[in-house]
Amino acid sequence: MTIKRAHLYLLRHSSWSVVLGMVLAFTSCSPRATIPDTGKATAEAAPVSAPVTTEEEAEYEVPVEYYTLDNGLKVVLSPDETAPIATVAVYYNIGFRNEPKDRTGFAHLFEHMMFQGSENLGKMEFIELVQKNGGVLNGSTRFDFTNYFEIVPANKLETVLWAEADRMKGLKITQDNLTNQQGVVKNEVKVNVLNQPYGGFPWLDMPQYANKNWYNAHNFYGDLEDLDAATLEDVKSFFETYYSPNNAALVVVGDFEPEEAKEWIQEYFEDIPSSPVPPKPDLSEPRQEKEQRFTKDDKLATRPALAFAYHMPERNTPEYYAMGLLDQILLQGNDSRLYQALVQDRGYTGSVGGGINSDLGNMFNYNGPMLWMGSLVHDKNVSADSIVAVLDEEVQRLQEEGIDQELLDLALVKMRSSLYDQVSQMYGFGKADLLASFALFDDDPARINALEEEFKKVTPELLQKTIREYLRPTNRTVLVVNPQAQI
Structure with a gap:
C-alpha cells in the first residue's frame, strides 16, 4: 500500500x-x-439516549x-x-x-x-x-x-x-x-x-x-x-x-x-523524552494595499480557470468569526450569492467552490495567516474581468443593502450545520481533528464547545466592518489559468 x-x-x-x-x-x-x-471482546454498543426536548434549543x-x-x-x-x-x-x-x-x-x-x-x-x-x-x-x-x-x-x-x-x-x-x-x-x-x-x-x-x-x-x-x-x-x-x-x-x-x-x-x-523545540518563525503578512493579478499557463488544461483570494482576519478575532459567516453567505452551498450569480443567473460556470483554508482543512485547523479563496473553471467566451466584476457586485450589494437579521440567521444555521458535519466526520476523525488543533494551537481543546456561541456574537454591524476591511479589492489576489492543451 x-x-x-x-x-x-x-x-x-x-x-x-x-x-x-x-x-x-x-x-x-x-x-x-x-x-x-487485551483480548477483551467489545461489548455491544451502548443504547443512544433519546434526545431531550425543551423550549430552549438543545445544545450539543x-x-x-x-x-x-x-x-x-x-x-x-x-x-x-x-x-x-x-x-x-x-x-x-x-x-x-x-x-x-x-x-x-x-x-x-x-x-x-x-x-x-x-x-x-x-x-x-x-x-x-x-x-x-x-x-x-x-x-x-x-x-x-x-x-x-x-x-x-x-x-x-x-x-x-x-x-x-x-x-x-x-x-x-x-x-x-x-x-x-x-x-x-x-x-x-x-x-x-x-x-x-x-x-x-x-x-x-x-x-x-x-x-x-x-x-x-x-x-x-x-x-x-x-x-x-x-x-x-x-x-x-x-x-x-x-x-x-x-x-x-x-x-x-x-x-x-x-x-x-x-x-x-x-x-x-510517559517515558519518551522531550526535546527543545525551536521558536515559532514569524509568519506575519503585511497588509495588502493593491490588488494582485497573475496568469499561469497550463499545458494540460482545456478550459480557463480563475481563483480569487482575500487575506483573512487574525484567527479567533471577532472579524474572523464574521468572515466565517460571510463565507457561508457568499460561497457555501447552492443558495450562496456567488453560486446564484455565476452559475444560476449568468451560466458562466457549472460550479464555484472554495472557503477558508480551502482544500487543505477547515477554518479551525490552522494557526497563522490564511486566505479566503474561491475558484471556478469557466467557458472560453467568459472573460476573467467579467467574473471579477460579478464578485465585486455581490460584495458591494452586501455592503449597500446591508445584512439583515434574517440573512444572518440563515448564515448561522448553515455554519452550525457545517460545524456539526465536521464534528461527526469519519467516525470520530472530524472531532479528533478539531480537538487536536485546539490543543496544539490554543492549549484549549474545550474550545470545540464554544464555537457556536462565538458565531452567535456576530452582528450585522460587525459584518459590515469586516466587508469593508477584508473584502476590499485591494486585499485581493486573482489567479487566472490560461489553457494550452489542444482539443
Missing part, C-alpha cells in the same frame, strides 16, 4: 462508507508477543478531558459510546509553513518516513497491524501540523496506542528508507501536480502568489532539487526536533473507558 498525503478534499470525497463495515467486522490477527493486546456538547504528561505531550480524551469504534490521532506541531528553508517539502517527505518502520515494527508492519485488526489509517501534512490517525475496533485501542508510541519513541531512519521515500514523493508531485490539468490549482498555487512571507509563500509540496538534497542527518535532526512529545497532541475519541486509556497512555508515552 502506498501512503500519500491526504488532503481534506480527498477525505471528504473518498469512499469512506467502507470504513464502518471494516471496523465492525472485527477482522483481527494475533499480534507479535511484544504488541499489547463534546466531552473533553485534557491533561499534559510530564514530558509535555498534550492528551485529549473524548468518550463516545455511539459505536464500538476508537479513533486515535497524533498531531505534530510541524507543517508546510515552518519547515526548514532550502528544504521545501521536507514536512511532507517526513510524513512518508513515519510509515517506514520503528523500533518494534518493521517496514509496512504498522499499516498491516491496523488493517489486519479491522481498521483504517492515514496521515497528512497541512499548513501548521502533520497528523496521523487510526480508526479501529474499540477493543484494539491499546494496540494502536502502543504502536503510535513506538514510532514516536524511535523511527527507523535509514538511507534506503530515505532514498525510497524521496522517489515516492517526487513521483507524487509529478502525478498530482506536474502531470495533471489544473494540478495544484488553486490550493498549492494561490498561497505562493498571494503571500509575501517565505513561510507562507513557498512551494509546500517541495522543489524536486530540495527533495533530492535531503540527507540522512537532515531526517534524524528533523525527527529529534519536531517529533518529540512536547511538540505533539494525542487525541482518543470513541468507545473507551477514560481511566483505562489514561493508564495505557501513561505506560507507553
Whole structure:
C-alpha cells in the first residue's frame, strides 16, 4: 500500500462508507508477543439516549478531558459510546509553513518516513497491524501540523496506542528508507501536480502568489532539487526536533473507558523524552494595499480557470468569526450569492467552490495567516474581468443593502450545520481533528464547545466592518489559468 498525503478534499470525497463495515467486522490477527493486546471482546454498543426536548434549543456538547504528561505531550480524551469504534490521532506541531528553508517539502517527505518502520515494527508492519485488526489509517501534512490517525475496533485501542508510541519513541531512519521515500514523493508531485490539468490549482498555487512571507509563500509540496538534497542527518535532526512529545497532541475519541486509556497512555508515552523545540518563525503578512493579478499557463488544461483570494482576519478575532459567516453567505452551498450569480443567473460556470483554508482543512485547523479563496473553471467566451466584476457586485450589494437579521440567521444555521458535519466526520476523525488543533494551537481543546456561541456574537454591524476591511479589492489576489492543451 502506498501512503500519500491526504488532503481534506480527498477525505471528504473518498469512499469512506467502507470504513464502518471494516471496523465492525472485527477482522483481527494475533499480534507479535511484544504488541499489547487485551483480548477483551467489545461489548455491544451502548443504547443512544433519546434526545431531550425543551423550549430552549438543545445544545450539543463534546466531552473533553485534557491533561499534559510530564514530558509535555498534550492528551485529549473524548468518550463516545455511539459505536464500538476508537479513533486515535497524533498531531505534530510541524507543517508546510515552518519547515526548514532550502528544504521545501521536507514536512511532507517526513510524513512518508513515519510509515517506514520503528523500533518494534518493521517496514509496512504498522499499516498491516491496523488493517489486519479491522481498521483504517492515514496521515497528512497541512499548513501548521502533520497528523496521523487510526480508526479501529474499540477493543484494539491499546494496540494502536502502543504502536503510535513506538514510532514516536524511535523511527527507523535509514538511507534506503530515505532514498525510497524521496522517489515516492517526487513521483507524487509529478502525478498530482506536474502531470495533471489544473494540478495544484488553486490550493498549492494561490498561497505562493498571494503571500509575501517565505513561510507562507513557498512551494509546500517541495522543489524536486530540495527533495533530492535531503540527507540522512537532515531526517534524524528533523525527527529529534519536531517529533518529540512536547511538540505533539494525542487525541482518543470513541468507545473507551477514560481511566483505562489514561493508564495505557501513561505506560507507553510517559517515558519518551522531550526535546527543545525551536521558536515559532514569524509568519506575519503585511497588509495588502493593491490588488494582485497573475496568469499561469497550463499545458494540460482545456478550459480557463480563475481563483480569487482575500487575506483573512487574525484567527479567533471577532472579524474572523464574521468572515466565517460571510463565507457561508457568499460561497457555501447552492443558495450562496456567488453560486446564484455565476452559475444560476449568468451560466458562466457549472460550479464555484472554495472557503477558508480551502482544500487543505477547515477554518479551525490552522494557526497563522490564511486566505479566503474561491475558484471556478469557466467557458472560453467568459472573460476573467467579467467574473471579477460579478464578485465585486455581490460584495458591494452586501455592503449597500446591508445584512439583515434574517440573512444572518440563515448564515448561522448553515455554519452550525457545517460545524456539526465536521464534528461527526469519519467516525470520530472530524472531532479528533478539531480537538487536536485546539490543543496544539490554543492549549484549549474545550474550545470545540464554544464555537457556536462565538458565531452567535456576530452582528450585522460587525459584518459590515469586516466587508469593508477584508473584502476590499485591494486585499485581493486573482489567479487566472490560461489553457494550452489542444482539443
